[in-house]
Amino acid sequence: MDFDFNDEQREIKSTARDFLASRFKPEKVRELAESDTPYDEGLWKQICELGWPGIAISEEYGGLGLGTVELVILQEESGYALAPSPLISNAYAGAIIEAGGSDAQKQRWLPGIASGEGRGSAELTRDPDPIVGAAAGSVVLALADGEGAKLVETEQATLERLELIDTTRAYFRVSADGGEPLPGEISQATGVGAVALSAELVGIAQRALEISVAYAKEREQFGRPIGAYQAVSHRLAEMLWHVEEARSLTYFAAWTADAEPESLPLASSMAKARASDSANSVTHNAIQTLGGIGFTWEHDVHFLLKRARVSAQLLGTAASHRERVAGLVGL
Amino acid sequence: MDLTLTPEEQSFRDEFRAWLADNHPGPAPSGGDQVQFEFERRWQRKLHEADWAGVSWPKEYGGRGATLIEQSIFGEELARAKAPRPANVLGLVMGGPVVIAHGTEEQKERFLEPILSAEEIWCQGFSEPESGSDLASLKTKAVKDNGGWRITGQKVWTTFAHEAKWCMLVARSDQEVAKHKGLTYFLMDMEQDEIEVRPLRQITGEAEFNELFIEDAYVPDENVVGGEGNGWMVAITTLMNERAGLGASAALGLANALDELVELAHARGRADDPIVRDKVARLKIGIEGLRLGAMRALTATMKVGTPGPEGSIAKLQWSSTNQALTELAVEIGGIEALSRDSLWAYRFLRSRANSIEGGTTDVLKNIVAERVLGLPKLR
Numbered sequence: 018m019d020f021d022f023n024d025e026q027r028e029i030k031s032t033a034r035d036f037l038a039s040r041f042k043p044e045k046v047r048e049l050a051e052s053d054t055p056y057d058e059g060l061w062k063q064i065c066e067l068g069w070p071g072i073a074i075s076e077e078y079g080g081l082g083l084g085t086v087e088l089v090i091l092q093e094e095s096g097y098a099l100a101p102s103p104l105i106s107n108a109y110a111g112a113i114i115e116a117g118g119s120d121a122q123k124q125r126w127l128p129g130i131a132s133g134e135g136r137g138s139a140e141l142t143r144d145p146d147p148i149v150g151a152a153a154g155s156v157v158l159a160l161a162d163g164e165g166a167k168l169v170e171t172e173q174a175t176l177e178r179l180e181l182i183d184t185t186r187a188y189f190r191v192s193a194d195g196g197e198p199l200p201g202e203i204s205q206a207t208g209v210g211a212v213a214l215s216a217e218l219v220g221i222a223q224r225a226l227e228i229s230v231a232y233a234k235e236r237e238q239f240g241r242p243i244g245a246y247q248a249v250s251h252r253l254a255e256m257l258w259h260v261e262e263a264r265s266l267t268y269f270a271a272w273t274a275d276a277e278p279e280s281l282p283l284a285s286s287m288a289k290a291r292a293s294d295s296a297n298s299v300t301h302n303a304i305q306t307l308g309g310i311g312f313t314w315e316h317d318v319h320f321l322l323k324r325a326r327v328s329a330q331l332l333g334t335a336a337s338h339r340e341r342v343a344g345l346v347g348l
Numbered sequence: 349m350d351l352t353l354t355p356e357e358q359s360f361r362d363e364f365r366a367w368l369a370d371n372h373p374g375p376a377p378s379g380g381d382q383v384q385f386e387f388e389r390r391w392q393r394k395l396h397e398a399d400w401a402g403v404s405w406p407k408e409y410g411g412r413g414a415t416l417i418e419q420s421i422f423g424e425e426l427a428r429a430k431a432p433r434p435a436n437v438l439g440l441v442m443g444g445p446v447v448i449a450h451g452t453e454e455q456k457e458r459f460l461e462p463i464l465s466a467e468e469i470w471c472q473g474f475s476e477p478e479s480g481s482d483l484a485s486l487k488t489k490a491v492k493d494n495g496g497w498r499i500t501g502q503k504v505w506t507t508f509a510h511e512a513k514w515c516m517l518v519a520r521s522d523q524e525v526a527k528h529k530g531l532t533y534f535l536m537d538m539e540q541d542e543i544e545v546r547p548l549r550q551i552t553g554e555a556e557f558n559e560l561f562i563e564d565a566y567v568p569d570e571n572v573v574g575g576e577g578n579g580w581m582v583a584i585t586t587l588m589n590e591r592a593g594l595g596a597s598a599a600l601g602l603a604n605a606l607d608e609l610v611e612l613a614h615a616r617g618r619a620d621d622p623i624v625r626d627k628v629a630r631l632k633i634g635i636e637g638l639r640l641g642a643m644r645a646l647t648a649t650m651k652v653g654t655p656g657p658e659g660s661i662a663k664l665q666w667s668s669t670n671q672a673l674t675e676l677a678v679e680i681g682g683i684e685a686l687s688r689d690s691l692w693a694y695r696f697l698r699s700r701a702n703s704i705e706g707g708t709t710d711v712l713k714n715i716v717a718e719r720v721l722g723l724p725k726l727r
Contacts, residue, residue, distance in 0.1 A: 254720075
């Protein structure tokens with residue numbers, strides 16, 4: 018039993034941490050978040066050169082042939098850096114097509130998704146039409162179709178950009194008639210999508226925790242650092258608890274996706290429920306810890322809160338995943 | 349990352365599982381505390397005869413020398429089989445490991461075997477009425493006398509004191525130095541008239557714990573562990589051992605309780621109640637979070653010697669989940685679940701201590717804040 022990353026996974030993690038920290042510095046993230054187009058195509062090219070878009074796609078379709086654990090590492094680091102990129106939308110579309118697509122569909126779409134040159138995007142929620150992240154700039158959309166999914170070429174669809182509180186990602190309402198159904202089962206892929214999003218939420222929460230702890234050590238009131246007061250330090254201890262519990266559940270779910278798929282439905286729902294609640298609560302408490310400065314536009318913490326709030330609502334809310342968990346434990 | 353058991357771990361598990369299947373003593377007999385305790389003593393003897401009593405102890409001291417992961421598997425198998433606890437649990441998880449880590453050769457020779465066989469039961473004399481979380485402020489006094497020490501003071505929350513032959517006792521041997529420095533760790537013989545054991549009735553109505561009134565009790569020099577003035581350091585080892593006992597097997601205990609709660613929800617017609625469903629799911633997630641965090645901590649401890657931040661929250665996860673679980677059970681179970689002879693009522697009441705015993709939630713949050721997050725101390 019070894020519940021830790023292996024050397025290769027550790028290497029992926031440190032490369033991702035360094036790359037994202039140098040390319041998505043807070044001022045760059047802010048610049049993108051305040052612009053009309055949060056994605057920087059030049060940076061996406063660099064991401065593609067690292068092979069990230071195809072990290073979990075099979076080698077026969079041009080991917081790196083690694084697993085959900087590796088995807089989760091990239092997602093956690095992306096959340097930590099709050100990096101605006103179409104990575105998760107593209108990866109999720111790839112997972113759906115690889116799980117449910119015909120050979121022809123896989124051959125047609127997966128190489129572009131794996132290289133990042135012909136991006137895909139997938140439905141993240143429905144209200145009442147499909148909501149898709151990073152739809153503009155992608156060539157194919159994977160949309161829900163009953164229990165399964167269908168593919169729609171982006172140019173055949175009508176996209177309406179949504180103005181959400183999270184401006185570090187572009188969200189679209191999609192209307193599309195027709196489309197080509199995927200013949201296969203995609204539940205494995207929806208599990209992977211939920212786990213990838215959970216990892217992003219863990220990264221966001223970790224960043225919010227670190228910002229809060231650093232501030233609590235430095236900010237003085239009544240003559241001492243506020244982190245010396247138990248009203249503050251106990252809240253920070255609880256934030257660590259939220260982050261670590263969500264992380265344990267997320268890593269486990271990622272492992273089941275690769276090694277024990279029969280456990281993925283329960284594991285992914287537990288992870289998404291916990292990670293959603295954790296990120297919402299930790300980013301909220303980060304603002305509380307920062308006090309007034311945390312409520313200003315000038316401080317970056319609100320970008321974390323907003324991304325957490327939106328991601329928590331995608332691919333199933335915490336409550337909907339708990340409902341699934343209840344069913345799976347015998348209620 | 350690989351959460352499957354290695355072939356060695358699997359054969360360890362299979363061996364113990366098979367042994368348990370053949371040797372499980374069945375449900376605990378009724379007939380009061382004494383009958384129950386003798387049953388647990390026989391059970392430990394049986395474990396010991398097959399070398400399963402001191403699983404974590406090194407082989408040279410009669411243990412099995414199991415790895416941390418094997419120890420965790422052992423605990424999980426006991427929980428899975430709903431096996432009774434061994435009678436001398438404090439000797440096994442605290443007393444023995446302390447003697448092994450800090451004891452002299454003579455002490456190892458004298459004390460270890462009777463711990464394993466449950467021939468001599470151990471209890472722990474740390475807490476005092478005025479020294480709970482602030483253990484180092486304790487006042488029980490040790491004064492040098494004729495090749496040994498005279499102990500006077502009061503201890504509280506002493507489990508098994510009425511059964512125990514030995515007490516792991518921390519007392520103040522030097523009044524002059526700073527509070528952590530003046531403590532010494534003694535092994536005190538409980539069979540002397542200078543010690544009075546009084547049962548301490550708790551909110552469940554039973555008396556699981558005792559108070560010790562010690563008036564000039566004698567401890568010879570050879571029963572000092574770790575040397576005069578080193579009591580704090582030795583005691584900390586004991587407490588670390590106590591905490592290492594939590595984790596995966598605690599999660600399995602909770603998982604067993606959750607199964608019963610799900611049955612109760614069905615029996616009471618509440619299985620479709622969305623609020624019950626949501627709460628049950630939260631409990632399941634909390635239990636799995638505890639189990640998985642314990643596994644991460646075990647891996648980190650095996651690899652780098654200490655658990656990561658995930659290890660510091662296990663006790664918080666366990667106590668809050670067990671309390672929430674029993675609260676939901678007495679709510680679903682209706683008024684009957686609150687009768688005085690209801691098992692759920694008992695568990696609900698007993699779990700109120702979970703966030704106090706073995707480190708209060710409040711103090712554990714201080715520890716996380718100071719040692720994991722590096723926040724400044726208020727003191």
